Amino acid sequence: MTATAHPTANDTRSLTTASDSARAARRRSRGDDSDRSAGRSPAKTIIVTVVLALVAVYFLVPAYWVIVAATKTTEDLFATNGFWFAPTFALWENLGRVLSYDGGVFLRWFANSVLYAGVGALLATYFAAAGGYALAKYDFRGRDTIFGLVLGGVLVPGTATALPLFLLFSQLGLANTYWSVLLPSLVSPFGLFLCRIYANATVDTSLIEAGRIDGASELRIFHTLGLRIMTPALVTVFLFQLVGIWNNYFLPLVMLSDSDLFPITLGLNNWRSQVDRLPEFYELTTGGVLLSIIPLAIAMVVLQRFWRGGLTEGSVKA
Template identity: 85%
Template sequence: MTPAASTAETAAAKAHEADVGPPPQGARAEQARGTVVPGGRARAARTIIVTGVLTIVALYFLVPVYWVIVAASKTTDDLFGTHGFLFAENIALLSNLSQVLSYDGGVFLRWLGNSLLYAGVGSLIATYLAAAAGYALSKYMFRGRNLIFGLVLGGVLVPGTATALPLFLLFSQLGMVNTYWSVLIPSLVSPFGLFLCRIYADATVDTSLIEAARLDGVGEIRIFHVLGLRIMTPALVTVFLFQLVGIWNNYFLPLVMLTDERLFPITLGLNHWRSQTDRLPEFYELTTGGVLLSIIPLALAMIVLQRFWRGGLTEGAVK
């Protein structure tokens, strides 16, 4: 079709519209829907798929928690004689929790205190050390800086189970096996925390701000504590949370290092109770009730620190 013919057809269409009038509102809406609906359907389909995937992931994490709550509310007979995901007729949650807290002179409370000591103190010190090292690697230029950072990243790839035996031999020579230090000292190092703190310091701590503080006569230690730590707070909370969860759930290192029941963390203590269920079935009630109590501190920490956790991951990962 020639350009002249196309121009003529366009002029004829405009003349016909002038004689007949514009199409009715419903027709124009139908035309608009005809052009918009395909894209809208694609977006709706993507929304449904994403929502479905997130629902499956949420169920994957929430169903075990629900089962623990149901199991902790049953007696040993109901635990094996009723449906696993349904509550029994007689709810024994309070009595089970009371037994957990009072059994053997309240040994569970001692395990809880040990876990709070290992996880709380270890996480605080590990977070501070990671922040100091990450800040130094980010803001100080010295020879071998990248080599040190590469070695630290290599430490992330080494599983904790691979270092448990060498640590046991080392602490045996130092006479520190079966003490609080044998579990606490290895928890003070966080290679992932150092990596995150350096990336976050590169992205958020402005070098010109540090130079301005130096011109005002502020020392390097004070600059780090007053400026660096405050700016890096979201990353520090993220490191603290990861380290807290890791130490709280740590099982293999205390298993290797500790033999005294009074020094056990919750993970090792609950496994000690579970190992006695074959000869004493009532330990099922103690174990399920103890598991329920053991997840409460982590749940509270996640609820309180989740906004800092999200901010630390997103802001620290983008430069």
Template identity: 80%
Template structure:
């Protein structure tokens, strides 16, 4: 017969409590250390992206002389931001405004249509089973790996034969295709669009196009915003394709127009301050789009992966 000491149970409980407290302290220490490391890394990444924006703003407030005679990350005594912006908007009968509107056309229309086509293709590949489905998806996935610069010259030769080179169409049509957007929409539609919901719509007499527009597009909204933002930024910052396709300066987007100004700084030093002012103005639409669509963008990146 085993006899238990009167205080043994209490001692065991106390020891277990101390061990639990020590484990909690160690876990809290590791958690605090991880938080500090992650916060530090995110701070570095944020500075990496924000410092160039800050430099552009500071540079846009300086004259060409002050741009090279003063410290790059601080303002000059002469605050010339409004003069620079006025010069940018008025030079050559407002050619910058024309470039700005061209970029809005290329990026706005291109991003909207590319997003719609990506949604339609991704939805079809994700929800319809047909022979060759995976082969088609594999070919599209291979298109994601092909850089845009590799297709610019063949596109130029093709559009030249069709008489579309040096027109709006030569930049707009290639922007309507987004292999990455189609890939994302296919994955997202498989994860979020319930087959039972589609069957219920079919039983109610809805056609496939109506189901796609009334049901599919609504569910795919977060992914569509993600595709739209990626496509908008990509087209807005596109430089090589317009450089190959366009010869008329009135068809230039902002990227090509600003580079044209920068190439003339040896002839007229004022092009330095005009270029920095134009760069600052060119960032405003993208900043507004990011701020307005930020919450949808975050949801589009993460929601499909957890459902």
């Protein structure tokens, strides 16, 4: 019979120590230090946590107040604590009045906002992606000049261009139409800037050359490779445009005079301006505000997975 040698406890510890040392050496050789606690003190952790908690409270308190206010009648809105519910829960009655008032005009405003924000954000994202991709991956005369002009456009506030756009659209006969709000929403200088930076960092030139060798056209390479690789940046641009257009107030105020073309922001302000003579508009306004933030919350929850799934791709290399 042949004797079988069994490893002793000392041998096991030696093998474990050697394995740990080898893994540590490999991490050091490729600059990978997974110890996240290095240089972090408990005091810094507490400070960061407190600051983040304050920021969260700053953003969540207004939304909480809107939810609470939408459940109250006009009397309870001023007679009870603003940050707690009243004995009478009138949320469903308030929302029913919002949706049925004046023949359901709120639903029309809601549809207008979906049109302005949805179509505008989608097309603006596509145009920003195409422009950013071209500025990043193609070398042509005047490229840096164009990019500089785009950066200048980022610095110009939208309110500064509203009046010149109104005069221009008035001459073209587009004022007080859907186009007067939709067309300015298709341009996103910040989106083009972000897409240019992201495409330059993530879209490998070798992939484009491989597509050309396979006989793919430039547009097919852009739609098949460029857009897929740039998905996290595109989601960011889309959300910025969606929120910006949805909450835009000044441009529709300047361009529109027909209440049937109003977005939610302009319509709710129209209701709010009547609360002095008709107090029941408080219930309509608070209920309308609650309904107006639901689409943005849904878009944020649905699209955030593209950030987590895409922004870290390629960040760790073997």
